[in-house]
Amino acid sequence: MIIDLTDPDGDAHERIRTAAVLLFARQGYAATSIRDLGRAVHMTNAGIYHHVASKEALLADLMRVAQQGLNDATERMLATAGAPADRLALLIGSLTAVHARNPLTTRVMDGELRSLTPGSAAHDEIIALRDVYEAHWRRTLADGVAGGTFRVADQKLTRLALMSMCTGTSEWYRPDGDSTLEQVCAEFVTIGLAAVRAPAQVTTSPDYSLLPDFPWEPPDAHNDPRPDEARR
Amino acid sequence: MIIDLTDPDGDAHERIRTAAVLLFARQGYAATSIRDLGRAVHMTNAGIYHHVASKEALLADLMRVAQQGLNDATERMLATAGAPADRLALLIGSLTAVHARNPLTTRVMDGELRSLTPGSAAHDEIIALRDVYEAHWRRTLADGVAGGTFRVADQKLTRLALMSMCTGTSEWYRPDGDSTLEQVCAEFVTIGLAAVRAPAQVTTSPDYSLLPDFPWEPPDAHNDPRPDEARR
DNA sequence: AGGAGGCGACCGAACGTTCGGTAGGAACTA
DNA sequence: TAGTTCCTACCGAACGTTCGGTCGCCTCCT
Structure with a gap:
C-alpha cells in the first residue's frame, strides 16, 4: 500500500494526495505551492491541474x-x-x-x-x-x-x-x-x-x-523532520 | 496598556507587533502579507519596513x-x-x-x-x-x-x-x-x-x-474568531 | 480516431523588499 | 528671529519573483 510519489505508473490522484499531506503537514498549506507539489510527484504545475480542480x-x-x-x-x-x-x-x-x-x-x-x-x-x-x-x-x-x-x-x-x-x-x-x-x-x-x-x-x-488507515499517510511519517525537537 | 492599532501617536513598533500577533495567530504567518499588517496599523507596506528589518x-x-x-x-x-x-x-x-x-x-x-x-x-x-x-x-x-x-x-x-x-x-x-x-x-x-x-x-x-503579560496580546483576544467552533 | 495525461508558455495578481522623495519638527547657527 | 541642517517617520512607485490558474499542443494508449 506504500505509494511511490515519483512513479509515473501509479495513480496520479493518489500520488498528489500523498505529496499534499506530506507538504501541507511539513510547511503548512499557505507555504506550499502547486509547483512544490508538482516537484514532489515529478510533474509541472500545469500537470497537477489535470487531476485537481484547485489547490483549495x-x-x-x-x-x-x-x-x-x-x-x-x-x-x-x-x-x-x-x-x-x-x-x-x-x-x-x-x-x-x-x-x-x-x-x-x-x-x-x-x-x-x-x-x-x-x-x-x-x-x-x-x-x-x-x-x-x-x-x-x-x-x-x-x-x-x-x-x-x-x-x-x-x-x-x-x-x-x-x-x-x-x-x-x-x-x-x-x-x-x-x-x-x-x-x-x-x-x-x-x-x-x-x-x-x-x-x-x-x-x-x-x-x-x-x-x-489513510492510504496516503507515508509509512515513514514519524521520521519526517519536524521544526521542533529537531536535534533530540 | 491596551494598544490602539490605528493611533498614529502610539509607539509604531508596538502597534506593528500587536497587529502581527493578531494576524499571525488568525491566518498564520505564511498567509499574512506585509500589506495586511500595514492595513491593520494604517500604514503602507513601505512604512512597515521603516520599523522592521524583514517579515521573518x-x-x-x-x-x-x-x-x-x-x-x-x-x-x-x-x-x-x-x-x-x-x-x-x-x-x-x-x-x-x-x-x-x-x-x-x-x-x-x-x-x-x-x-x-x-x-x-x-x-x-x-x-x-x-x-x-x-x-x-x-x-x-x-x-x-x-x-x-x-x-x-x-x-x-x-x-x-x-x-x-x-x-x-x-x-x-x-x-x-x-x-x-x-x-x-x-x-x-x-x-x-x-x-x-x-x-x-x-x-x-x-x-x-x-x-x-505580553503587552501586545489584545484584551479581547478570546473573542477573536477561530476557524473551528465558530458557531458554538 | 480519440480521449487521457502531461508539457511549455503564459496570464494577472500578489508577494517581500527597495528606493527616492517629502512633511514636520528639533537643533543649531547667524 | 530667520535660515540652515539634520533626523524620524512615512509614502508612492517600482523592483524582481512567485503565486494560483489557464490554454494550446503534443504524445501516448486503446
Whole structure:
C-alpha cells in the first residue's frame, strides 16, 4: 500500500494526495505551492491541474475524506460499546491512536481548517463532519454526567481538554519511544477517566484494526523532520 | 496598556507587533502579507519596513521575546519551589495559565516555529530558548523519578503529553466558560500528578502575578474568531 | 480516431523588499 | 528671529519573483 510519489505508473490522484499531506503537514498549506507539489510527484504545475480542480479543493478533499474516515471508524467502534465510561475510553483511545498512527494527516486535519475559505461549501461541510464527530463526545459526556457516572465541573471544557490531549499526540508520538501505542492509549484512557472522576476500569484495549488507515499517510511519517525537537 | 492599532501617536513598533500577533495567530504567518499588517496599523507596506528589518525578523522578534518572557517567569516561580511534585504543579499551572491568558501569542509561539528559516540564527536562538524551558520539565520529571515520588513508564512521553495538554489550552479556553482559570489550572495539576502516579496534593495555587503579560496580546483576544467552533 | 495525461508558455495578481522623495519638527547657527 | 541642517517617520512607485490558474499542443494508449 506504500505509494511511490515519483512513479509515473501509479495513480496520479493518489500520488498528489500523498505529496499534499506530506507538504501541507511539513510547511503548512499557505507555504506550499502547486509547483512544490508538482516537484514532489515529478510533474509541472500545469500537470497537477489535470487531476485537481484547485489547490483549495485538494485540501478540502483531503480533509473531508480523513474526517469521514475518522467518523466512520468511530461509529463502528461505538456500536458495540455500552456504558458511558466504556464509550469515553473508546473515544479517547481511538482518537489518540489515529493521531499517533497518522501524524501528517491529522496535523493537516486539525490545523488547516482556517485555510479553507470561510463560508465556502467545502468549509461548511468539514465543519459539519467535525460536528458529527464531536457530538459523540458531547453525548457520551452528557450521558455519563446524567447517569451519575461522571462528575465534571464544565462539560465543554472537559471535552476540549481531553480532545486536545489526544490530538496533541500527532505532534510528539514516535513509535520508537519507550512506550507502545497501546500503552499510550491506555495511559490516556486512565487520565481521561480520572478527569471525569469515573472509577478506573480494566480497559479492553480497542480493536485497532477498525481504525481508519489513510492510504496516503507515508509509512515513514514519524521520521519526517519536524521544526521542533529537531536535534533530540 | 491596551494598544490602539490605528493611533498614529502610539509607539509604531508596538502597534506593528500587536497587529502581527493578531494576524499571525488568525491566518498564520505564511498567509499574512506585509500589506495586511500595514492595513491593520494604517500604514503602507513601505512604512512597515521603516520599523522592521524583514517579515521573518518580525516573527523571530515576537517569538524570542515571548519565549524569553515565559522562561523568566518560570524561573522566578520555580525559585521558591522545593519538591518535584511542587515543581511539576507549578510548571503545569503556569504553562496552562500563560496559554489561557495569551492565546494569540502562544499560538504563534507554538505553531510558527517552522516558519523560521531552518538553520538561521533566529531559528537556532528560539530553539535554544525553548530547550532551556523544556529542561525545567525534564529535570523535574527526572528528579521525581529518581527520588521515587514519580512513577512513569516513559519520561519523554509523559513530558510531551503533559505539555501538549497545557499548550492546547490556547485553542479552546474562554474566560466566559463555566470554569475559572484557577479551576482549569488546578484540574490540570491534578491530572498531571495522576499521570506521574504522585499523590494528589493540596495545591497552593500559583502566583499569577508572576506570569508574563505580553503587552501586545489584545484584551479581547478570546473573542477573536477561530476557524473551528465558530458557531458554538 | 480519440480521449487521457502531461508539457511549455503564459496570464494577472500578489508577494517581500527597495528606493527616492517629502512633511514636520528639533537643533543649531547667524 | 530667520535660515540652515539634520533626523524620524512615512509614502508612492517600482523592483524582481512567485503565486494560483489557464490554454494550446503534443504524445501516448486503446
